[in-house]
Amino acid sequence: MTQRTAVITGATSDRGIGMATAERLAHDGWAVVVLDLDAARSADVAARIGAEHGVPAFGTAIDVTDEASVLAARDAVATEVAEGRLPQIGAVINIAGITSPVPFLETDLALWNTVMAVNATGTYLVTKAFLPAMIDAGWGRIVNMSSVSAQRGGGVFGKVPYSAAKAAILGFTKALAREVADTGVTVNSITPGAVDTNIRVGTTPELEARIAADIPLGRTASTAEIAAVIAFLTSEDASYLQGSNIDINGGSHMH
């Protein structure tokens, strides 16, 4: 395979899906760009993954809610490509996200805006910034992170703003997939159920046990199990998936 660069947002959280995805794609031979809020940590995680897997790697800061920050990250990556330290961009994986367990009538506009901004607007801004390079190359893979909460109305941890933001990502994915279908770029999404990460801030062992009991497979997913599906969606083999969504929920939502 031609070596290409995969750009992954939200990729520095220990035990997170983004870091597991960067590791899996580097293992598969991709060059990786690690983008997350903290510049030094993004650079450190990229350097470690690059060294462990023998692939080019670069990390820098991004706040996916801030267009200037997204464009600065895009420009920094473009410089790495132009100067030959990274191969051309072939994939963008929008993983940065936050959730919120606040009941609807206790939410306020600030919370709604924040959850929408990181999950939905972030996916929009990052995709818009990096898509032109893939269109120019005539090949690309975009994978967007939705959630089972978008399909079943929460019911795991995240409530109304989170479910709404993750549902926006499903519509975004399909409409963009249709629009760029003749460019060589595929756009797809995934809807994981509960994954064993630190995102459910303030969760309790009782709630985690209740979540697991609601899953036919009887446990939450590992981050590696999510990364494996992302690896497939970014592969040559996934060439006929366009505007598709893949459920990864242990049977907790079948439809």
Ligand SMILES: NC(=O)c1ccc[n+]([C@@H]2O[C@H](COP(=O)([O-])OP(=O)(O)OC[C@H]3O[C@@H](n4cnc5c(N)ncnc54)[C@H](O)[C@@H]3O)[C@@H](O)[C@H]2O)c1
């Ligand atoms: N863990 C689950 O059960 C689960 C299930 C379905 C979907 N998801 C989604 O998967 C994604 C990753 O979640 P996770 O469980 O690994 O959580 P996590 O909290 O470990 O990782 C989220 C990452 O996003 C980053 N981030 C947050 N705000 C950002 C911003 N404004 N700009 C850039 N980066 C930002 C964080 O720094 C962190 O590295 C999220 O989009 C989440 O909604 C998670």
